[in-house]
Amino acid sequence: MDAVVFDLDGVLVDSERVWDEVRQAFAAAHGGVWSADTTRAMQGMSTPEWAAYLVSEVGVRLPAAQVASGVVSEMTRRYAAGPPVLPDAVSVVRAVASRVPVAIASSSPPVLISSFLRATGLDDVVRVALSSEEAGAGKPAPDVYLLAVARLGVTASRSAAVEDSTNGLKSALAAGLTVFAVPNPHFPPDPVVLARTSVLGSLAELPGLL
Secondary structure (H helix, E strand, O other), rough: OOOEOOOOOOEEEHHHHHHHHHHHHHHOOOOOOOOHHHHHOOOOOOHHHHHHHHHOOOOOOOOOHHHHHHHHHHHHHHHHOOOOOOOOOOHHHHHHHHHHOOEEEEEEOOHHHHHHHHHHHHHHOEEEEEHHHHHOOOOOOOOHHHHHHHEEEHHHHHEEEEEEEEHHHHHHHHHOOOOOOOOOOOOOOOOHOOOOOOOOOOOOHHHHHH
């Protein structure tokens, strides 16, 4: 591999449930009705995409820009004391970065990606950090992964991605990367999609496989 691109939420930070809690609470406070498939439908969406979804599909009675601002503000407040970094995340990223260039390709907004990098001190080794809202379409579209490898100056076919959710896995596969999956235990990915990846028991296994 010439490079490794990490997802953020669910791979490096235990934030998927926090996002879900914050968006559900915000929706309920503004007239929205959460359905059984709402959470999975939004996984991987960029900020503009999930904000629009909360308005059009969940029924939140606010403009999408105000929805995005309100939810991201609450997430930023929760990150203020430090993001919920997953075990081995920092050491694994540093171990991989000692061998090949690394990037982050996330659906989180830039402010939360920056918060994670500052809190962990990984801003000195992560060469490229991208939000899908900077790349065009969110996951499962391949845009953010394609832009990440382009900015690293490598090819997708010679790069690896690390993902946890169905839409994230689909995104990396569509971009042509070799995909390592660390399945999210709270929101397990589609087994059919998972079968197209190399499944890790934990993130700590990654450096030994590169």
